[in-house]
Amino acid sequence: MPQPSSNEKKQIPIKEGLFTAPLSPVERVRLMGSQCRGCSEISLGKRRTCSNCGGGNLTEVPLSRRGKLWTYTVIRHKPPGDYKGPDPFVPFGLGLVELPEGIRVLSPIQCDLERMKVGMELKMEVYPLYTDENQNEVMAFRFGPV
């Protein structure tokens, strides 16, 4: 069997159940939500129970790739712990992005920091954040200007 060449790394999600499958092509990947059939609330990622009503009947809902910035801040110092972003550290935006499905998702915002504004239109991007010890590309998400 042919070995995969070094430039065909396997891609894995940073958290299981966070994205739709498959992870390639990345342009088609969406964040996954779990919608409760009882109360219709949506949570991020794959869930077994609804954190609103406790119901156990949830369906997977792919979330929109586009949303609006609901609020934001700028991370000015390297976050504590095993941060996988650029080294040396570069300040970045962090915000809640409101999606049409009725959920606000916490996400890094890839944007000119001076231009960040509540209400701005954003689109999601899935990208390789780092390569793990097994040479897998670990895929994360962020939002940036449309």
Added chain:
Amino acid sequence: MKEVAIIGVGIHKFGRFENKSYLELGQEAAQMALRDANLQWKDVQMAYLSKMYLPATSGARILKPMGATGIPICDIEAACASGGIALSQAILGIQAGAFDIVMVLGTEKMPRGFMDPSMIYEKWQIQMGMDTNPSYWAMRARRHMHEYGTTDLHLAKVAFKNHKNSVHNPYAMYRKEFGIEEIMNSPLVCDPIHLLEICAPNEGSAAVILCPQEKAAQFTSKPITVAACVPTNAYYSADFRAPVDSLSAKAMNPGPTEVAAKKAYQQAGIGPQEINCFEVQDTDAFCEIEIYEQLGLCKKGEGGRLLDEGITEIGGKYPVNTSGGLISKGEPIGASHLGQVFEIVTQLRGEAGKRQVPNAKVGLAHVLGAGNNCAVTILKV
């Protein structure tokens, strides 16, 4: 329900104490509370330790060296609200008739700098850099500014007031006055929050001794009644605080401070208009503004106005954080709420010196933190 009174309080200054173990910090606060209540350690029938960062069985490690009296000693943790839960457990035990004299001790000795994120966040959130605690506070501030016109100056005014109050509190960490300009020119930690507008994790201890109200006169001439003590955890999507990955854009639940305060006002039969002094969770300057609104000191969105009008200063209608608040005291998490209770008791006894609120008869203490834990305690003369 049986009324419960505070008969003794003690504190170890909040700050950094390189050459002291947490055992010493805790024992000093405990001994001070015992002296205040004219009691000895052997008289205590149950003890709770409120803590987050100390190791397992810290309560027993601190208290048992004062005498192996055989009483149950239990550690309690609910992040920034740990002290509120510990206090409520003590009250329940007394009300149930299980104990007459209960000690609630809060002690903490925290590492410097950002708190260890793995205690709060999932691995993927840490890897993506979504684990800087002040970022959550900052995003709430930004939204409030957008919706209600709250300004950078309003935030600075909170820090200005609290730093100013702390000068007169011998138990606070910083005790230094800062000018508005100096506060606004201090480095941004997470926009729009500056370094002089957030609290530092640190070390310290505070202790409270409780007994049934009808027995309080045996121990002290100045008992303080616990009119309410309500711990709570937020309803669905009602609080944006670590560790959250998303919020509902549809759910409209009231925040945990609102819920706890409402219950506490009902239990106490006391409304915010009748309260003379407040100690609240100013983890950051904005947080205090939001709490004004959630405690019902003003309408939603009007928190900034209270600062413009001096209403929350000592001498105003609703003095808030006469101790200097967490911004000046620092936040030794497990000791935080009990430190607030210490301040309120000091105010209600009329022993607060230059930071005394004239004729204070009723006070409120409020904490809120990770995991959406919250507590509101109301004390009265």
